Amino acid sequence: MNDCDTIEGFEHVVLQDSYVLDIKQTEDEIVFEVEFVVCEDAPQFQSPKPDEQYCYALGRIVFSGVTEVVDFQRTAVAFTDASGNVDLGNIDTFSKTHQGYELSGDWGKLVVTSSPPRLAWRLH
Numbered sequence: 001m002n003d004c005d006t007i008e009g010f011e012h013v014v015l016q017d018s019y020v021l022d023i024k025q026t027e028d029e030i031v032f033e034v035e036f037v038v039c040e041d042a043p044q045f046q047s048p049k050p051d052e053q054y055c056y057a058l059g060r061i062v063f064s065g066v067t068e069v070v071d072f073q074r075t076a077v078a079f080t081d082a083s084g085n086v087d088l089g090n091i092d093t094f095s096k097t098h099q100g101y102e103l104s105g106d107w108g109k110l111v112v113t114s115s116p117p118r119l120a121w122r123l124h
Contacts, residue, residue, distance in 0.1 A: 007096060009119045012042030015094055017054060019087035020107050023074070030069075030112060032061040032103075035087070036119075044121060058122040063101065065115035070099050074108040 014037040022033040037054040038045050044057045080086050089106020100113035 007094070007101075008116065010094070010117075012039045012044070013037060013119065014039065014054075015091040018056075018090060020089060020091060020105065021058075021087055023088070023107065025072075028064065028066050030063040030066060030072075030110065030114070032091075034059055034061060034091075060120045060122065061117055062120055063112050063114040063117050066112055068100070068113040070111035070113065072108070072110050072112070075106065077106050079106070 015034075017037040019035045020032055021035055024031045024033070035056050036059050038057050040055075045055050048055050078086050078088060091103055091107075092105040094103045095101070097111070099111055101117060102111045103109070
């Protein structure tokens with residue numbers, strides 16, 4: 001199930017077309033570095049570049065206040081685009097569960113109990 005548009009702060013991105021660039025974990029935080037596809041109604045939206053279908057913006061999905069990592073499976077998969085940029089694939093599912101939050105995609109799977117995740121835009 002994918003209800004990321006019902007999770008506050010994620011209404012203006014399309015995760016299935018966004019690219020996970022890196023995943024970092026500390027004792028109480030998990031951060032996904034992402035090249036987001038931004039919807040037209042988002043303040044960050046700009047017209048797509050001539051050679052791109054979507055507007056992309058760099059940012060992070062931050063799970064802070066992590067109290068439990070129920071399941072965290074990472075795959076060794078990586079993709080290289082025509083420009084030579086490497087990513088870990090998309091986020092196919094992102095939902096709130098009774099345990100916290102669950103995400104999955106080419107990069108693996110995460111089930112985490114934490115504070116509500118936040119989207120943090122990276123400034124250029």
